[in-house]
Amino acid sequence: MSVSGPFILAIDQGTTSTRSILFDSRLTRISASQREIGQCYPRPGWVEHDADEIWTSTLATARRAVAQAGVLAADIAAIGITNQRETVVVWDRATGAPIHKAIVWQDRRTASVCEALRSGGHEQAVRDATGLLLDPYFSATKIAWLLDEVPGARARAERGELAFGTIDCFLLWRLTGGRVHATDATNASRTLLFDLQSGDWNETLCDLFRVPPSLLPRVGGNAEIYGTTDRDLLGAAIPVAGMAGDQQAALFGQACFYPGMVKSTYGTGCFAVMNTSDTPLRSNNRLLTTVAYRLGNETTFALEGSIFIAGAAIKWLRDNLGIVDSAAQSADLAASIPDNDGVYMVPAFTGLGAPHWDPHARAALSGMTLGTTRAHIARAALEAVAYQTMDLVAAMTADGAPAPDVMRVDGGMAANDWFCGFLADMLATRVDRPVELETTARGAAALAGLGVGIFPDLAAIEAISNFDRSFEPGMENAEREANAKGWQCALAGVLNN
Numbered sequence: 086m087s088v089s090g091p092f093i094l095a096i097d098q099g100t101t102s103t104r105s106i107l108f109d110s111r112l113t114r115i116s117a118s119q120r121e122i123g124q125c126y127p128r129p130g131w132v133e134h135d136a137d138e139i140w141t142s143t144l145a146t147a148r149r150a151v152a153q154a155g156v157l158a159a160d161i162a163a164i165g166i167t168n169q170r171e172t173v174v175v176w177d178r179a180t181g182a183p184i185h186k187a188i189v190w191q192d193r194r195t196a197s198v199c200e201a202l203r204s205g206g207h208e209q210a211v212r213d214a215t216g217l218l219l220d221p222y223f224s225a226t227k228i229a230w231l232l233d234e235v236p237g238a239r240a241r242a243e244r245g246e247l248a249f250g251t252i253d254c255f256l257l258w259r260l261t262g263g264r265v266h267a268t269d270a271t272n273a274s275r276t277l278l279f280d281l282q283s284g285d286w287n288e289t290l291c292d293l294f295r296v297p298p299s300l301l302p303r304v305g306g307n308a309e310i311y312g313t314t315d316r317d318l319l320g321a322a323i324p325v326a327g328m329a330g331d332q333q334a335a336l337f338g339q340a341c342f343y344p345g346m347v348k349s350t351y352g353t354g355c356f357a358v359m360n361t362s363d364t365p366l367r368s369n370n371r372l373l374t375t376v377a378y379r380l381g382n383e384t385t386f387a388l389e390g391s392i393f394i395a396g397a398a399i400k401w402l403r404d405n406l407g408i409v410d411s412a413a414q415s416a417d418l419a420a421s422i423p424d425n426d427g428v429y430m431v432p433a434f435t436g437l438g439a440p441h442w443d444p445h446a447r448a449a450l451s452g453m454t455l456g457t458t459r460a461h462i463a464r465a466a467l468e469a470v471a472y473q474t475m476d477l478v479a480a481m482t483a484d485g486a487p488a489p490d491v492m493r494v495d496g497g498m499a500a501n502d503w504f505c506g507f508l509a510d511m512l513a514t515r516v517d518r519p520v521e522l523e524t525t526a527r528g529a530a531a532l533a534g535l536g537v538g539i540f541p542d543l544a545a546i547e548a549i550s551n552f553d554r555s556f557e558p559g560m561e562n563a564e565r566e567a568n569a570k571g572w573q574c575a576l577a578g579v580l581n582n
């Protein structure tokens with residue numbers, strides 16, 4: 086079948102890999118290329134990436150996706166960038182060279198700085214301004230660490246010689262040959278330096294976190310032309326017309342355009358994000374208030390719950406325990422037993438994220454007997470991801486958000502039918518799965534298409550959303566309640582607070 090343009094190239098730079106996916110103007114995938122990136126763990130709790138490798142993997146996958154499709158670069162109307170969020174790169178404005186490895190969102194090296202700020206009574210003011218918590222997950226304390234620890238960096242920053250960016254911003258800089266230093270509002274809203282009300286950087290926060298404003302990029306919207314790529318890179322000067330953090334891009338790719346619509350993405354971790362309209366909904370239950378998307382001068386906000394381990398628990402079953410040959414096999418094992426027989430896993434392998442935020446919690450398997458088999462363990466791992474999603478949705482509704490009538494799922498683990506069915510049962514809510522599980526890339530392509538006018542409005546994007554399957558809840562209330570009770574007991578066993 087021959088395909089015709091215009092095309093949109095989505096670059097999805099994630100924690101473990103870089104993907105480039107070419108879409109047509111109906112957001113159907115034409116070609117894709119993926120490359121793993123190296124993970125560097127220099128000390129316990131530290132996680133780094135090589136920013137130059139991130140760049141070369143981006144260029145290589147973009148070129149391969151275009152070549153595979155056999156299309157002309159000139160027929161690519163726009164590029165959309167989406168990325169692992171919070172990860173920090175600081176580079177020299179003159180040479181474009183990073184001054185250090187990128188410090189990844191998972192990195193906990195600044196935990197003591199966050200604790201000191203909390204003890205100093207700063208948490209409420211930070212929360213009010215940014216919608217976030219004082220946690221090393223976010224960018225600001227990582228930037229300060231680089232300025233303090235890389236010799237000469239703070240003085241160079243004060244002289245205006247250095248630039249900071251999250252991965253979107255760094256890739257934009259490289260794609261435009263160092264001509265554009267900008268980020269978008271969703272990525273900015275994850276730094277602890279961005280003020281949700283003013284929609285721009287906040288100088289008081291820059292002072293508190295000791296980040297000189299001269300480092301910071303311009304903050305733009307999610308669908309606008311930021312610049313064009315250097316002609317030599319991909320064979321044409323292509324506008325970069327969409328940028329968004331990966332979870333916000335997935336929300337957009339799932340067409341969650343109305344208040345109360347919610348998606349959860351199941352990759353390495355799980356991120357549930359609910360559209361909460363044009364007013365930020367402040368959480369009393371340790372969820373994050375964040376920018377969903379900014380289109381022109383209009384900002385839509387979201388409530389987000391982040392779970393650090395989802396598909397990673399299944400990967401652990403495969404790689405560390407060897408009890409499944411493939412992630413997909415977990416579904417057959419789970420279905421092979423009638424119930425969990427009281428076996429629960431709390432996958433707190435890297436502490437617990439929302440709504441607990443307990444960095445010291447450790448993973449546990451509980452309730453085992455001599456009758457426990459690998460099927461129970463596999464089932465416990467899948468169930469745990471559904472229970473955690475249930476806790477996030479409960480926190481959202483406790484914050485005043487409407488109880489969702491549908492949960493839209495995506496990411497690698499959403500391919501698991503047994504998991505999707507169990508999730509519907511535990512949420513007592515229909516679960517919809519789209520045809521394109523890479524909704525992050527789809528969202529970036531949709532934003533870029535909006536940025537160059539391929540899509541006149543959100544309705545045009547909504548009209549081409551395709552769902553593969555719906556999962557209806559079927560579990561009796563008593564069974565749901567017994568499962569939830571068993572989970573709460575298992576959870577209580579690992580929490581420290």
Ligand SMILES: Nc1ncnc2c1ncn2[C@@H]1O[C@H](COP(=O)(O)OP(=O)(O)O)[C@@H](O)[C@H]1O
Binds near residue numbers: 099354499501
């Ligand atoms: N059929 C499946 N059942 C359960 N988990 C799965 C399945 N397929 C993939 N996964 C899990 O999903 C994750 C990969 O999803 P992906 O969206 O590519 O993640 P990421 O973008 O975070 O790297 C892996 O952790 C893998 O264990």
Ligand SMILES: O=P(O)(O)OC[C@H](O)CO
Binds near residue numbers: 098100354
């Ligand atoms: O790269 P992912 O898909 O694991 O997503 C990472 C998140 O953006 C971190 O906040």
